[in-house]
Amino acid sequence: MNCGIFREMIGSYVDETLEEGRRHWFRTHLRECPTCRESALREEPSLLFAMAPAAPGxxxxxxxxxxxxxxxxxxxxxxxxxxxxxxxxxxxxxxxxxxxxxxxxxxxxxxxxxxxxxxxxxxxxxxxxxxSPPTVEVEMAGEEVRVYQFANEADSDTAVYFIVDPALEL
Amino acid sequence: MVKENLCVQSVAHISHRRPQQEAGEICGVSFGSRGEVVMNDLQWIQSAKNGDEDAYAKLVRRHSGGLHRTVARILADDTEAWDVVQMAFLKAWQKLDRYNPRYSFTTWLYRIGTNLAIDLLRSRTSRERAHKAGTEHRLRLVGTGEGAGARADSNETDNVLQQLVGVLTPQQRSAFVLREMEGLETAEVAEVLGCSATTVRNHIFQARKALRRELRVRFPEYLPASERG
Structure with a gap:
């Protein structure tokens, strides 16, 4: 039953005339039904891309x-x-x-x-x-090592800092 | 927003129209299926606007995987795509005050990322494109006697696209990836690309036509036996 409806929809899907809800159903069926997938790809090879994975990375x-x-x-x-x-x-x-x-x-x-x-x-x-001598602080942030050099002891906000990447090859 | 292919972290939070079957909301606080408090994008954006960097880091973790997959498909380059994703999040952070919460954060973010990817594609020199075409290798399909449908697994789809996507313009690539591979609605693709729905349909039509032609030439395995010759 579903497979028959699916095959009737192939043309409309390719022409971009399928209503969004039916389109969603078509794509789900394309992934789930190997027989329909086979016949759909024979009719329209570009449908291959509708089966792209949803891997999250x-x-x-x-x-x-x-x-x-x-x-x-x-x-x-x-x-x-x-x-x-x-x-x-x-x-x-x-x-x-x-x-x-x-x-x-x-x-x-x-x-x-x-x-x-x-x-x-x-x-x-x-x-x-x-x-006064410049104040230096070292901070570990994840894998990074940050070296802060403050302008003076009284001002903890004004600083130049360097991020050292431990993976960096010298 | 219906995004059937979006990553697991983002899919539950993108759709405002998605029925809340398992999760619930009490006094404006969302709860997950296991009773945990679920922060949505808007709450994190508001916190980020108030200077909460951790809230923004959570947004990055939630959306970077899906955005990377889309950009990688548009660029046909996995490594370069991570650079674009980072740039997109930095740009989004810089423009966070201008974000309109009436629109989906994902659409806004994807618009930034897609535009960056299109700019990058346009800036690539013809020499780089020629180099890439020269070094690409033919996809080796396992079990050549089987039907095309049975062979078409997920990684294969990306591998084939990576080798064919060069025949498409940057706009066609973006529209096709967002619509056909990520499963966005036409209106959403139009919003991401900043064009009309008619233009999106035209891009999809042209892209499908070009890909179909290339598939016949370079991957005849996908054609019916009668057409393979």
Whole structure:
């Protein structure tokens, strides 16, 4: 009974004129009935593709995809946060660099000699001694190893981090 | 949305019209057949919008398998398909605020993924296509004396498609894979591809015609004995 109806539907299925509910039934019967499958493929070879599998994919690959996507999202989020915070600091730093370099150039032109550079070098040494050492943290995230380097101890949000892939061949 | 071929993780959550035979809903909370709380896509999307990364990771786990299978069939490349799937989820995350919950998340996601796959196909150089055609190998069928229907198993379908899909345009490939292999309705395919239902039918018609011709030339095993010569 069903097989007779199925065979009558082949033409309509191929012409895309079959109502969706009947189409669904046709595809199910095509998979389940070997006799009808045989005759349908003889009539229309392209029906072979209607029997494509519904395999959901390997769990390991799905998990790897999720880890990669979320890792990238976190990285993008951190980068955008760093970008936003870095802007005013960069502007001040650029201005300071311009003033210092301009001053050095002016002093060199006016005063000359290596003695004029000494105070600048000393000031830089003092600043280095006063600033706290950069904070580094290592975090295990799944198979990844993340190395964070924070700008300073007081700010736990501003950091540059590196993701080390253990599978990477050096 | 009726998607008979979608992966197990996603199929229970895609169809809003699917009758709830085993699962139930009490006070807006969905329960599975074993009484466990089932979060639907919209709940996870809302959590993700509020910054819950774990909720988005769950969406990735639920839908990446099905999306990968579709994209892999369109591209005829399993590895490249995972790259596209990752890009699709990243793009979806970036545009999550613009997602309209009136539409299925799956349709929206598949639209992003399919568009990325079509862009990739268009960007492939003719040299790459020639290389692929030169290295492809003939499918070896087991038991040549048996009927075509008995031989047509699931992996075989994908193998045959992989070798024939090059004769189709990117739009024809996408429409045919979504409609014929994933089992989407015409209206859903039109929504994913951003075209009319008539255009979808035309793509399917042209794709079937081209595939039928190629099958006759390259896989005569699928023809009736009288036509094999």
């Amino acid at each position: 390997e769990p390991e690959e799905i998990e790897a995809c999720a880890v990669a996507v979320m890792g990238r999202i976190r990285q993008d989020r951190l980068e955008s946060r760093l970008h936003r915070r870095r802007r005013p600091w960069l502007a001040v730093a650029a201005a300071a660099a311009l003033v210092i370099s301009g001053g050095i150039a002016w002093r060199t032109m006016v005063g000359g000699g290596s003695g004029t550079l000494q105070p600048v070098v000393e000031a830089r040494r003092d600043a280095e001694l006063q600033s």
